[in-house]
Amino acid sequence: MITMKDIVREGHPALTKVSQEVDIPLSHEDKALLEEMIQFLKNSQNEEVAAKYNLRAGVGIAAPQLGINKKLMAIHFEDENGKLYSYGLANPKIVSHSVGKAYLAGGEGCLSVDRQVEGYVPRHARITLKATDMDNNPVNLRLKGYPSIVFQHEVDHLNGIMFYDHINKDDPFEVPDNARPIE
Numbered sequence: 001m002i003t004m005k006d007i008v009r010e011g012h013p014a015l016t017k018v019s020q021e022v023d024i025p026l027s028h029e030d031k032a033l034l035e036e037m038i039q040f041l042k043n044s045q046n047e048e049v050a051a052k053y054n055l056r057a058g059v060g061i062a063a064p065q066l067g068i069n070k071k072l073m074a075i076h077f078e079d080e081n082g083k084l085y086s087y088g089l090a091n092p093k094i095v096s097h098s099v100g101k102a103y104l105a106g107g108e109g110c111l112s113v114d115r116q117v118e119g120y121v122p123r124h125a126r127i128t129l130k131a132t133d134m135d136n137n138p139v140n141l142r143l144k145g146y147p148s149i150v151f152q153h154e155v156d157h158l159n160g161i162m163f164y165d166h167i168n169k170d171d172p173f174e175v176p177d178n179a180r181p182i183e
């Protein structure tokens with residue numbers, strides 16, 4: 001099972017590399033990795049398991065965080081309406097996005113960053129994302145709000161971008177015009 005010791009931390013070169021696309025259909029190895037990544041997220045959201053294995057809670061994880069520079073990412077969370085987002089995705093691509101921006105009012109963190117980094121992380125408010133899922137089916141997702149932010153955080157990892165790269169250095173809490181806070 002994946003635990004925190006498997007997650008590389010900032011300074012590790014895998015986190016700032018652009019990862020490679022994977023072959024479709026997925027190899028058994030890549031599919032198994034996506035399954036393990038989803039299981040990690042479920043474990044991290046389960047109080048008993050997270051306490052037992054000392055897991056930090058996560059709603060998404062990307063393969064570079066495991067030192068693997070492949071375009072593989074996993075997402076597992078329920079939105080405020082209880083809609084479940086649970087995906088193991090290969091070769092995700094943001095094919096279109098809104099002009100408008102959005103940001104998490106509480107800022108962002110990262111399982112690969114062992115420190116608090118203050119500030120708003122401006123992202124696209126709405127995205128259309130294309131990818132291939134674990135069963136080799138094409139996925140076409142239109143996302144807004146909290147889900148849109150989570151998916152963008154993970155896609156960034158596949159391009160070697162960390163959340164703090166988006167924070168305004170001079171004024172971390174500067175709100176870009178036409179940006180909307182997500183509580």
Ligand SMILES: Cc1nc(NNC(=O)[C@H](CC2CCCC2)CN(O)CO)c(F)c(N2CCN3CCOC[C@@H]3C2)n1
Binds near residue numbers: 056062107
């Ligand atoms: C927002 C949030 N970020 C948590 N952690 N950080 C992460 O997931 C990083 C990715 C997120 C950081 C900002 C956007 C994406 C991991 N990353 O670095 C991957 O690249 C959470 F854990 C969390 N939730 C809310 C839902 N809750 C359900 C019940 O279980 C606890 C869980 C806690 N919300």
Ligand code: NI
Binds near residue numbers: 109
């Ligand atoms: Ni992260």
